[in-house]
Amino acid sequence: MKTGRFWAWVVFILGAAYFFIPLIATVEFSMRMRRGAYSFDAYQIVLGDARFQATFTYSVIAAIFTIVLGVLIVVPAAYWIRLRLPQIRPVVEFITLLPLVIPAIVIVFGYIRMYGSNSWLPFLGNDTATNALLVIGYATLALPYMYRAVDTGLRTIDVRTLTEAAQILGAGWGTIITRVILPNVLIAVLSGAFLTFAIVIGEFTMASLLNRPAFGPYLQNIGANRAYEPAALAIIAFAITWGCMSLIQILSRFAPKSANRPN
């Protein structure tokens, strides 16, 4: 067992080195802007850049709409499958995994060709509609994560009993979903939401091919034209990802642990 522990430490330290050296190097590089001294100049320039603020705001808004759209699509479906249609669960699970099979670039290529300005549903006809199409595309990318998060949340509550109790008390379907089911799976929904946020905020392919002024294309543009700012942006992006994942971990502590399954 002694040698086993030795090798475990070796593996762990090698792994830690591989993962921390790029982070340290990026921090170091991002502070090299002023000649001969470390400074936060690159961060100041980036954060003060009007295009940074505009594109970042755009992506945050897109992420919020994506989360709302994802919840509207996934929560009723996952709920209904648990309650009434357990037999179609494999089909739905298969569909939710498709975005992992079909690369994002192929999905957006399909949108561009199918929903072009001259098509029956011209999403590319004006800016508002194209923004909507981007949000829709993001919702498909987030679908696997959102569905899994919500379905895991629903597994921990007794959907059928809650529904029947609400019905006996005279609740309609809207009330049941918004005031009984949603509060019970709120933590799961929020986990899915933060993961969606982390995926969407720096997304490049879809935003770039739909010509949207989002954060991802801005990052790429800065990377192609500047030296130190990209490193600062990488650290900011890492911090955002870290923040989202920490929030998910904190939330998971509040989630109900015991699976109280009816069947």
Place this chain on the structure above:
Amino acid sequence: MTDLSLSDQAIAGKTAPPSEARALRLPTQWIGVAPFFIFAVMFLILPTLYLMLGAFQNDAGEFTFENIAALAQPSIVAAYWISIKVSLASALIGAFAGLAIAIAIVRGGLPEWIRSATLTFSGVASNFAGVPLAFAFLATLGRLGLATVILNTLFGLNIYAHGFNILSFWGLTLTYVYFQIPLMVVIIVPAIDGLKKEWGEAAATLGATTAQYWRMVVIPVIWPSFLGTVILLFANAFGAIATAYALTGSSLNIVPILLYAQIRGDVLHNAHLGYAIAFGMIVITGLANVFYIWFRTRSERWLK
């Protein structure tokens, strides 16, 4: 299933009188999943089918295999080949390194905080991809990157003089490994946790050595989930474009970058050839996922 039909009756009886219940049953039954299916068909399935059909049509809309045959031209074959090589190399390196780290933190007798810290970090790093990841590796292994400079000044090793380039096959592979390893760790740790302690005790009781226990119990049990995850990592790398594009521009001609250029500017001068490239990508990731599902179902037998 019995209580399902009971609640069906209860709901049907509540929403409609018995005479109308039969006529209304089908629509109400599907209404909750309708938004999901409409969304999936319109924005996931139809656009993909559109491209797949387009791959077999010419400009006049007639059926043809010409687009698929045109994929055989050297530049496109080279793009597919380098994509497959990068995806396979990064998947294999990521898988073995991830497995080693997972075994180390679960079975290696390391302190408990290392396990939870590693899992948290893996969750972050597996989602840290795209353009910022490329920036981080340029700052590390680019010509002026910290690692490059340190290796040169401290050890006199100029990696660029020895043929290394971040804008190359190995540079891209090394970068992809940064999100491949954590993904492997996140997926494989539950599988290693699923190894029951009793199996080790049973093997020891029957006189097995540690090596025999690993060779005849552990490896056969985690093998399917390991292979399945390798395939998932492959598909994950194969469709990725943002990291490669930000890292190399278009100097490394992988398939997603070729398709990106084709969508932007029809660089191949044949719109339907773009469809064929997309079709080829779907076929490769689709095949990979068929294997993934197959391995997954095999592994779930053991890990329940």
